[in-house]
Amino acid sequence: MSTTRQIENDFFKSALAKGATVSSVPLILEWIKSKSSAMKTRIEPIPLERMRSWRFDEASGDIVHESGRFFSIEGIRVETDWGLVSRWEQPIINQPEIGYLGIIAKKIDGILHFLMQAKIEPGNINRVQLAPTIQATKSNCTRVHQGKVPLFLEYFNGERPVTIRVNQLQSEQGARFLRKRNCNMIVEVPEKEPLPVPDDFIWATLGQLKELIRHDNVVNMDTRTVLSGIPFGSYVGHAGESGPAAEHAGDHDRHFLRSLLDPENHLHDLDRIISWITGLKMRYHLRVTRLPLREIKGWEYNGGSIRHQDGKYFSVIGVDVEIGNREVQQWTQPMIQPMQEGIMAFIVKPIGGVYHFLVQAKLEAGNFDVLELAPTVQCLTGNYRTGKNEYAVPFIDAVLGAKKERIGYSALQSEEGGRFYQEQNRNMIIEAEPGFPIAVPDNYCWMTLNQLSTFIKFNNYLNIAARSLIAAVSF
């Protein structure tokens, strides 16, 4: 009755297709570059009070749009017994509306291709990055509001018949967004159905996209989170040493392949991992209280932006944006500007012949359910550089001091360019030195890719940093 196997094989085949199909990786890189240089942009920071259509709410000091739509910047107080800081206050983005991140997939010459968009966002490094076919809000999709309808909307709102391949609710950055989630979708249109490709769109295989993720700031965060949710299934007895998959894969990659496809061999079974998560959710509490933005302690409005008093974490700034060629769009908006470059890294290690990822259970203020599964090291705030005890980061030395041959993946990746101003974080996958201990602290746990892929399916288990890294794993 089920056709799971077929679907998963299609994704799998596409992941192995790295060479030239409709296009090729060098051509796609060229194409993005040409899109970027053809685009006229002027994006400059301005004092918050000079924004048009945005204002400080009189009662609270929150930054709100005059229409009451889009998003707002509000304040929260966080109280928790997790970590070394038990109480703090901070600005946070409140965007109640769920976003749709959707990619159209279609077989071309028998191989699934994904329709990617060259998209410019005001916060982007490199200006143009590869985005999903559509990035829209719920009200865009249901046409509640008048206004320009996004291209290809009809493939995602039920108007055109498609096969839904992926449809998951996934979290955004818990340190920056209050309980925000997006709907991550991949829909497949029939091979025979003509699908005209507009100027700013291009077909790519999954293998090509994974190659492109190895480049700095080419594939945007929205694409990476959608790709991380692709199910490859489990192939008992098929994975690993032989078969067509293994033939295509290098030595490193073959390890990942087995870790992805083998549901049987792992250090801890799924029930034990769920028990570990339950124990931590029971042990720690997270209490988040809304505060008027103007009342939060430790932050000051200074020189047109809201900054932490020690210059740490991030600032809330205004930007003035002018984008376009023939049609020029102009607007202003608040954005989050990070104070340093962060790092997110998985340490991996073969255990019993299968690659395991060292996963951290991490509490973040905006989390939907207290804790999410995060990379081994995740510091978005650059605190790891200070070396102060308050922010001692476990395993940071193993990441920063990794020998070159142990670095399986390292690239700078942007956060979502619609909210974050030129924020890039170092993404890394590091193979642990042979002596690296299997015993780890309480809030860490070794898992295979197969297990991580299972958790991704269910809401709010893997955080966006972990998903961004998993999207980069190629085989």
Added chain:
Amino acid sequence: MSTTRQIENDFFKSALAKGATVSSVPLILEWIKSKSSAMKTRIEPIPLERMRSWRFDEASGDIVHESGRFFSIEGIRVETDWGLVSRWEQPIINQPEIGYLGIIAKKIDGILHFLMQAKIEPGNINRVQLAPTIQATKSNCTRVHQGKVPLFLEYFNGERPVTIRVNQLQSEQGARFLRKRNCNMIVEVPEKEPLPVPDDFIWATLGQLKELIRHDNVVNMDTRTVLSGIPFGSYVGHAGESGPAAEHAGDHDRHFLRSLLDPENHLHDLDRIISWITGLKMRYHLRVTRLPLREIKGWEYNGGSIRHQDGKYFSVIGVDVEIGNREVQQWTQPMIQPMQEGIMAFIVKPIGGVYHFLVQAKLEAGNFDVLELAPTVQCLTGNYRTGKNEYAVPFIDAVLGAKKERIGYSALQSEEGGRFYQEQNRNMIIEAEPGFPIAVPDNYCWMTLNQLSTFIKFNNYLNIAARSLIAAVSF
């Protein structure tokens, strides 16, 4: 590396052990009856204002304990586009502290037995019901508060070495509790470890417990929810027609066995079901706002209790409790009294040779994440009797009009007796007539037991009514 198979076989073996082991089903029933008649109790409804240690908060009218502990009765306003009523107000129980529901398991003569407690609760029908080894709050377990420590606490708080078999966060009644969750645990102690069994405790196999659930109001709700989370695993190619499991099972039960153990055959695969849930979570919104209890519309304080103006749904009453033999405990507390008996029923149907359960995605006000998976029919409020259009209940006729030979399970089961006053609901599993359509409305979906068991593992997918029914499935 993993010993999942072994663990699951232990549970499985215990589920097949229905005959006399340490005890037997008739003996356990006798024992409960004797416990019940030996217990002196006086439990009577009193006007809310005559409760001791509880008071109406001056500002809000909320019902609170003078210590600020335990729970409170507050008001909420619910706004949603799900169902036919788009806005209502109601009282709700707010109990921020997570409860522990824990059962000790131990092999006796090679078969896992569960240590059950004969427990009296003020709301219980039959006075004494079979409860988990321990029902405690987080502060009991961490000994934050002084006071009597629950028996066997040391097996659940890490003081004694045990093997954790089940440890899941599970939701309570979403129509009555505000986002309340309990930690459901099963811990195993080594076969050789002596474990003295106090007077009010008894060992039972899983098979015996499932037999006992077929009796009215014998196994309490806390036990049923813990048992529903037991993992039996998947046995590709093993399930169904032959093998030791099938030998022990009747014709009906063998179908359930295959539905439980076969991960390969189903109408919709897991990714498709998740996509269906995601779609519904995106489509519907749920907005819950706290209100002072005295301000909620449609409810009135009348004759010592808080009642709906039409006498519907439930009332908030006070009870005066006196329980005990040698040591007599006396207290008063608010409770929820239902206005009618409700019904919760799964319709099942063999599809492609495998039993499928017709699952409803149901929005309830107190849900943690908008929707949870519920039985085909779930009306706790007796509205199905009125036949009014406002509360038209899909599939109610197929349940109420089921022929006797199609009723696989039917028993009256109590809600949690610590909060709900003599609330019992008819629990049923009905085999659909052969012509019952496979096509179902948008918010219904056919799933196998194997799929339901997978969803149970992850937080907040199956609601407590669905779990109560799944605990009753025997094989």
